[in-house]
Amino acid sequence: MQTAIDTDSARWAAVIAKNRAADGKFFYSVRTTGVYCRPSCAARPARRENVAFHLTAGEAEAAGFRPCKRCKPDQPPMVERQAAMVADACRTIEAAEEAPDLEALAAQAGISPFHFHRVFKSVAGVTPKAYASAHRAGRVREALTTSGTVTEAIYDAGFNSGGRFYAQSAQVLGMTPTRFRAGGETAVIKFAIGECSLGSILVAATDKGVCAILLGDDPEALARDLQDQFSRAELIGGDAQFEALVAKVVGFVEQPGLGLDLPLDVRGTAFQQRVWQALREIPAGETAGYAQIAEKIGSPRAVRAVAQACAANAIAVAIPCHRVVRTDGALSGYRWGVERKRALLDREAAA
Numbered sequence: 001m002q003t004a005i006d007t008d009s010a011r012w013a014a015v016i017a018k019n020r021a022a023d024g025k026f027f028y029s030v031r032t033t034g035v036y037c038r039p040s041c042a043a044r045p046a047r048r049e050n051v052a053f054h055l056t057a058g059e060a061e062a063a064g065f066r067p068c069k070r071c072k073p074d075q076p077p078m079v080e081r082q083a084a085m086v087a088d089a090c091r092t093i094e095a096a097e098e099a100p101d102l103e104a105l106a107a108q109a110g111i112s113p114f115h116f117h118r119v120f121k122s123v124a125g126v127t128p129k130a131y132a133s134a135h136r137a138g139r140v141r142e143a144l145t146t147s148g149t150v151t152e153a154i155y156d157a158g159f160n161s162g163g164r165f166y167a168q169s170a171q172v173l174g175m176t177p178t179r180f181r182a183g184g185e186t187a188v189i190k191f192a193i194g195e196c197s198l199g200s201i202l203v204a205a206t207d208k209g210v211c212a213i214l215l216g217d218d219p220e221a222l223a224r225d226l227q228d229q230f231s232r233a234e235l236i237g238g239d240a241q242f243e244a245l246v247a248k249v250v251g252f253v254e255q256p257g258l259g260l261d262l263p264l265d266v267r268g269t270a271f272q273q274r275v276w277q278a279l280r281e282i283p284a285g286e287t288a289g290y291a292q293i294a295e296k297i298g299s300p301r302a303v304r305a306v307a308q309a310c311a312a313n314a315i316a317v318a319i320p321c322h323r324v325v326r327t328d329g330a331l332s333g334y335r336w337g338v339e340r341k342r343a344l345l346d347r348e349a350a351a
Helices: 008-017 057-062 078-095 102-109 113-124 128-144 150-156 162-173 177-181 219-229 240-254 270-280 290-296 303-312 338-350
Strands: 027-030 035-037 051-054 188-196 199-205 210-216 234-237
Touching: 008 051, 027 057, 035 057, 051 057, 078 102, 078 113, 078 128, 102 113, 102 128, 113 128, 128 270, 188 219, 188 240, 199 219, 199 240, 210 219, 270 290, 270 303, 290 303
Parallel strands: 188 234
Antiparallel strands: 027 035, 027 051, 188 199, 199 210
């Protein structure tokens, strides 16, 4: 059986459409220019009578044609070249004591700053600046446990101004650097554990808002999970007012139609927060694919990173990662179990 590009007419149609899906499956040469190209080449199409097709680049070169300087058919596909370029830039960022500026990274890649910025964001899911900030924040987290002082840790991580880091520290660390260094000591987190039809549910909050909603079968395991996240924080049982908050969350789990509007203390990278915000915009009773979320946040190639951000979400139901499904509609993994995901979706669909 012939596939979609097994005939010359189908191959010509792919060339006219500049179909990237056909790249690597065949090449075409142009008799009047002496070059050969990928099907997706951005060059103006030649006249059909001057075009011949070849299964490999080697076959085209053996016929006397040279590679097009625009689409570079003798090199890896554009997607692979861009991924390698971004990976190289990430290594440069990670190895630098101070984050290199956009112009320097673009010069290293051999393209304009505008083009580099667009490609980097498309491949990595975040801008070069956001990637550098996230990497430095990770270095700060590590340095805070080993350096002599907080200031030393901040500068060792590449922040050339303590003020610049402190302005971001609450979002990056979830607390001040000093508290983080002490393992969260003196940070106060109220929590309470309730029961719902999906099992045990733990709700925890700082003075800024809910920082965790955990689901499970074992209340003690949920409490240990929270303790692991804030090993030296002061965890205190919620009072009657806090118990009302837990009841509100439980009520939403049982009857999604009630809606849930809570102040949240959301902590994560810039990319994760973009994903989580997009999840909060999915209406109850509807679902979205990982690719749709990636498209919505302006990073269509970052599907895998979107899935990782969903898995990292620690605030169940309020940040509804259960509403994200595979392209074919099948349920994918869920931090709190696929059966709970199915139950939440079924209830929302019926609400």
